[in-house]
Amino acid sequence: MGNCCVSSSDISLIEEQSYNTGPTSFQEPLQAVSVGGGTAAFYRVRYKPDKIPSGKTEQYWIAKDLSHAADERQFYERTKQLQPFSREWSLLDFTFEYGGVHSLKTNCNGSVKNMKHLLLRNAVDGSKKSRMMDIKIGEVTAVGGWQGKSRIRAIKNRMVDQATNSSVEGFRAEGFTSSPDGLEAILASDLHNHRLAMQKLPASELLSYWCSTSGASTECSSGHYTPLETSFLVVRSALASLVSLVSSASEMPVPQQWIGSSIGLSYDIASQPSLSSSPDQLRDIASVRIFDWGRSELTTPEQYRSLSSANKKSRKQYWNQWCDGTIRLAFETARFLRNQFCPASGVWRTLKFQIWSHNRNSTLSPIQGTVLGVASVDLSSIPFGEYFDLELTGRNTVFKTVGKTTNVIRNTLSLSFSAESAPTLLRVRVDIAKGDSQVFDTTYKVTVHSAQSLPKADVIGWCDPVVTIKMIDEKGASAMARTTVQRNTSSPTWNESFDFGIAQSSHVKSKELVHDTSILRDLPLIDGSIHNWDVLELSASHTKEQIMAFKKRFFRPTVRSIQVAPPEPPSSRTATLTSEVGTFLSGDDLTSYSPNSLSSTQRLTSPTARGRGSQMAPAPESPGFRKSNSFPTKYSWGKYPQVSTYPRSPYTPVGPQYSPRGFYHTYS
Numbered sequence: 001m002g003n004c005c006v007s008s009s010d011i012s013l014i015e016e017q018s019y020n021t022g023p024t025s026f027q028e029p030l031q032a033v034s035v036g037g038g039t040a041a042f043y044r045v046r047y048k049p050d051k052i053p054s055g056k057t058e059q060y061w062i063a064k065d066l067s068h069a070a071d072e073r074q075f076y077e078r079t080k081q082l083q084p085f086s087r088e089w090s091l092l093d094f095t096f097e098y099g100g101v102h103s104l105k106t107n108c109n110g111s112v113k114n115m116k117h118l119l120l121r122n123a124v125d126g127s128k129k130s131r132m133m134d135i136k137i138g139e140v141t142a143v144g145g146w147q148g149k150s151r152i153r154a155i156k157n158r159m160v161d162q163a164t165n166s167s168v169e170g171f172r173a174e175g176f177t178s179s180p181d182g183l184e185a186i187l188a189s190d191l192h193n194h195r196l197a198m199q200k201l202p203a204s205e206l207l208s209y210w211c212s213t214s215g216a217s218t219e220c221s222s223g224h225y226t227p228l229e230t231s232f233l234v235v236r237s238a239l240a241s242l243v244s245l246v247s248s249a250s251e252m253p254v255p256q257q258w259i260g261s262s263i264g265l266s267y268d269i270a271s272q273p274s275l276s277s278s279p280d281q282l283r284d285i286a287s288v289r290i291f292d293w294g295r296s297e298l299t300t301p302e303q304y305r306s307l308s309s310a311n312k313k314s315r316k317q318y319w320n321q322w323c324d325g326t327i328r329l330a331f332e333t334a335r336f337l338r339n340q341f342c343p344a345s346g347v348w349r350t351l352k353f354q355i356w357s358h359n360r361n362s363t364l365s366p367i368q369g370t371v372l373g374v375a376s377v378d379l380s381s382i383p384f385g386e387y388f389d390l391e392l393t394g395r396n397t398v399f400k401t402v403g404k405t406t407n408v409i410r411n412t413l414s415l416s417f418s419a420e421s422a423p424t425l426l427r428v429r430v431d432i433a434k435g436d437s438q439v440f441d442t443t444y445k446v447t448v449h450s451a452q453s454l455p456k457a458d459v460i461g462w463c464d465p466v467v468t469i470k471m472i473d474e475k476g477a478s479a480m481a482r483t484t485v486q487r488n489t490s491s492p493t494w495n496e497s498f499d500f501g502i503a504q505s506s507h508v509k510s511k512e513l514v515h516d517t518s519i520l521r522d523l524p525l526i527d528g529s530i531h532n533w534d535v536l537e538l539s540a541s542h543t544k545e546q547i548m549a550f551k552k553r554f555f556r557p558t559v560r561s562i563q564v565a566p567p568e569p570p571s572s573r574t575a576t577l578t579s580e581v582g583t584f585l586s587g588d589d590l591t592s593y594s595p596n597s598l599s600s601t602q603r604l605t606s607p608t609a610r611g612r613g614s615q616m617a618p619a620p621e622s623p624g625f626r627k628s629n630s631f632p633t634k635y636s637w638g639k640y641p642q643v644s645t646y647p648r649s650p651y652t653p654v655g656p657q658y659s660p661r662g663f664y665h666t667y668s
Contacts, residue, residue, distance in 0.1 A: 446498050
């Protein structure tokens, strides 16, 4: 692969010539289109019927008002020049295709005038009804004095960061188009509180609503996947793309400062893929794109070397935060896929219902409220195919079919009721099907019909009941769904159905979830499935450790340009580097190692060809050295993630630099 050779002066010249003010190929005037999140206006762009270029469609582009996106223009111009050059810029493949700046007649609030627009690839082109989730990445989403952001506004942004999921998981939902009814119901009614409530939601909740079949097409014509199967394929596709994105981020040649940029997850909820779709088509069923570059700068190695020490430190800090946010998003997507569709041993053991009263207070999470009752039932005891009532009492949950009481199932947590109060009943139905799916071994349809005699929970009004349904496996992992909110009632009626499926093992193989074969070689039990991913810890108390293990597996910061020794026979490959950085094996994992007195130039032998690229191992006496059982290699860095090397860049590292959130290299 070639090296990037575009200079800053070349890019400036390209930018000066990028305006297109000549005869247009587009229909005018442009009309505004609504999008979720953001402040810049977007406009629908259509080619004239006789002007559609080969390989493009009528609505291939969408226009973004340049007056609100001037800072993004330079970023996209640089992206356009850097993308074709080498693997180290492969992360830019996840940006939207850029069509330049065009001056077009635009319908703006009823009047037509010429406006300058950025043309970007239309994410909803070809979709009947696109559902897109805008995820703003980073623990900090605004920095005072950076790219025109005032310090006052940065402080306000920081307050939002601290009050939302940005400070918890390193990202937050900023927009959600074509959202399901269940999500809209739990969010506050006015615009400000609606957005703040959404920004508080954790990844598991967001993904649950994103892939929900509610609002999707319920028609399943012959020869197509069902909505539930499509939901599974969408999450699987998003996970594969996010893992590739994380891997590409580790290839970036220098740290970047991408403040407030977003990752968009989208798919078409109005149609299901054909059963004859190829594996490649199914892998692309969900789109994952990075966008919103108003507070970002694309830094080349040439520019990075010219920065002051303070600016380099700043880029390392915020690049670490951006990478941590994307890694956490990928991790949570993998865990969601595991919990929602892949129960341990291929069986769900327990069906749990929780009735709670929704809290409209925007200072709390929208999924917090007063618990009205909890009922847990063994799935093996359920009368499938008929309605039955769950009676919630102060001590026990009484299980009975409609019209008659049968037996007490088990003790359960519930609200205490007085002896005079009527029993609280939840009427539900569960249907089961086996062997009828192309994707699932077993499917369940859980219908929540109604509830009676709910206790009062609100100061004003009665209560706003919601039912959360969980299918729980033997390890405690649970698939989850939630009804809409019924307002101010003691006897709500939902009559809503939710589908759950247990995926066939062939559809959750590691090779189906990770498409980069170089990463696959480092995963344990390659022929296994997501059940074998030891990085997916179900216990919340170990989440931090499991995220670090996930990061070490998929995020491998690379060392550029090493001095490679002359080629030797395959049974004894060698490479040399100063002892400041360590010793490398070109092409093989460190699968065998004999510690001798290691000098500044070291030699290691590896008879087995395994691993991703060239792995680095420091001398045993170095403070970062320890044995590792987490990787196929025998030795690895103690406090640094393992790194792979690709001798493809002219920039020579001075040595490894460590910060609390990652591992980077300085450049001479």
